[in-house]
Amino acid sequence: MAKTPWPKGTECVATFSFKGSSEHHLPFNQGDVLTIITATEDPQWYIAKNAEGRKGTVPSSHIQKCVASVENCSELNLMPWFHGKITRLQAERLLSPPKMGFFLVRESTNHPGDYTLCLSTDDNVEHYHIRHLTNSKLTIDDETYFDNLIQLVEHYKIIADGLCTRLSTPKLEQKTVAVQDEFLRGGWVKNRKDFVLQKVIGRGEFGEVMLAEYKGNKVAVKCLKNNATAQAFIAETSVQMKLSHANLVKLLGVIAEEDGTLYIVTEYMRKGTLLDYLRSRGRTVLTSVDLSNFALDVCEAMVYLESQNFVHRDLAARNVLLSEKLIAKVSDFGLTKKVSSLEDTNKLPVKWTSPEALKEKKFSTKSDVWSYGVLLWEIYSFGRMPYPKVQLKDVGPLLEKGYRMPIPDGCPEALYDIMNHCWHLDPDSRPTFYLLKDSLLYCEDVLRTLL
Incomplete structure (x- = not known):
């Protein structure tokens, strides 16, 4: 498959020097930064220019994207294990005692544009060269390839896969200033004193979710402690922004x-999750109009995400919250990705995930549609x-093999038809x-004429 230009x-760094053999070439030295034209x-x-503004053609085999140009670099700079431009000796001191x-x-000092994974055993520190390939993939061993550093680190946390040991405890970099800078630009940073x-109103992968009061209004606050991974926090917040x-x-x-300590502050959804609400109210309280409204509210949210080229990947009744007026709102953006940056994950909600996503890790708006069909089944089976x-x-x-869940008791046939359309293989x-x-x-109009 051809590489996407x-x-x-795009800012690139020279991994090798290039003298050029034609007047159209742009000579450069290893470590020079070039900008793609x-x-x-x-x-x-490529046609590129150097720092002085001189232009010319450059060989793609001699350059690669700068760290600052790698997708999601702002998220990378917030990762607690990423220490940027430090030396080998500084890394060993930070990982002492072993x-x-x-x-x-850290960024590689010997290979500009690459990275180094510094990993401690009980008596020394090993330094693994993470190469940034011309197809934008990262690798340590030329056997396993990753789209980005975050994905690479998560892989080696699970399995050593050729390293001296599995990654377990990150040497935390102080990220508070970086977080402030990243979110200040969008006007998102709030003062804890306000x-x-x-009280605790829930618990999730971040830790506790608290009910709080902010300037006379009730809000929900998710808390992330420094001893937990920051990437899920950053992923969720960057999507919501x-x-x-x-x-x-x-x-x-x-x-x-x-x-x-990091916090996400969101609007407070007084009625809790759609799943709990369905289970606690049931058929004796909830009407067909209520169920239809829940389904439409979620669909409206997904129409919007679809228009913005975002894939949620964890659409389920547990991740839909209800306001005081029973307006359903989609939440939990921890797995949400821009379509252009989808990647593998080890946290798939199996019973809500489409077959192609389960089998081949192919995520798209259409895999969200499959999940929506499951969510409809949850709604009409009352949780x-x-x-x-x-x-x-x-x-x-x-x-x-073609198995699909049977129609829930009392569910209109027309709604079940919609579910089955969502579940097309x-x-x-x-x-x-x-x-x-x-x-x-259309179903809502038909059903109301029958009431």
Whole structure:
């Protein structure tokens, strides 16, 4: 597959010196920073300019993206294990005294544009060269490849896979200033003193979720302690900063304290999760209109995400919250990714994930459509666990063989038809959320004429 050309403005670093053999060439030395002007018809060459503004053609084999140009570099700079431009000796001092699995990542001093994973055993520190390939992948051993450093670190946390030991404990870099700088630009940083924490209202992968009062209003506050991974916090917050819709839980701000504690502040959804609400109210309280409204609210949110090219990847009733007025809003953006930056994950919600995502890690808006079909089943079964009595390991094979969940008791046939359209094995044959919204509105009109 052909490599996608780097776009105009991409900053690159020279990994080898280039003297040039033509007046059209742009000579440079190892370590020089160049800016891409345009790709050429020959994929082996770019037109670029140097720091002095001189322009010319340069060989792609001699350059690679600067750290500052790598996708999600702002998120990388907030990773607690990334220490930027430090030397080998400084890294060894930071990892002293040696401790098995203690690690950090730094920019490579010998290979500009690359990285070094510094990993401690019980008696010394090993330095692994992380090479940045011309296809933008990263690798240590030329056997396993990663889209970015965050993905690489997560892989080696799970398995040593050729390293001297598995990554266990990061050497934490003080990230408070970086967090402040990153979120200040968007006006998201809040003062901890303005918040009065009241009680715990939930727990998640970050830790506790607290009810708090902020300038006379109730808000929800997710807390991340410094001894936990920061990347899920940053991933969720960076997504919420880019999105705004009436059916998405609203981000209100971020708090970064001097001790490294981080908080996400969101609107408070008084009625809790849709899943709990369905289970606690049930058929005796909730009407067909209520169920229809929940389904439409979530679909409205997904139409918006679809229009913004975002894939949620964890759409389920547990991740939908209800306001005081029973407006359903999609939350939990920890797995949400821009379509152009999707990557593998080890935290797939199996019973909500499409077959192609389970099997091949192919995520798209159409995989969200599959999940939405499961969420509809949750709504119309009043919060039952999908695929009841089916073990997780059996879900994928059953789906491949054509099994689909039966219609929930009392569910209109028209709604069940929509679920089955969402569960088409071929992603391209599933409807878009825009079309799903039209189908739901039509069903709602038909059902109301029968009341």
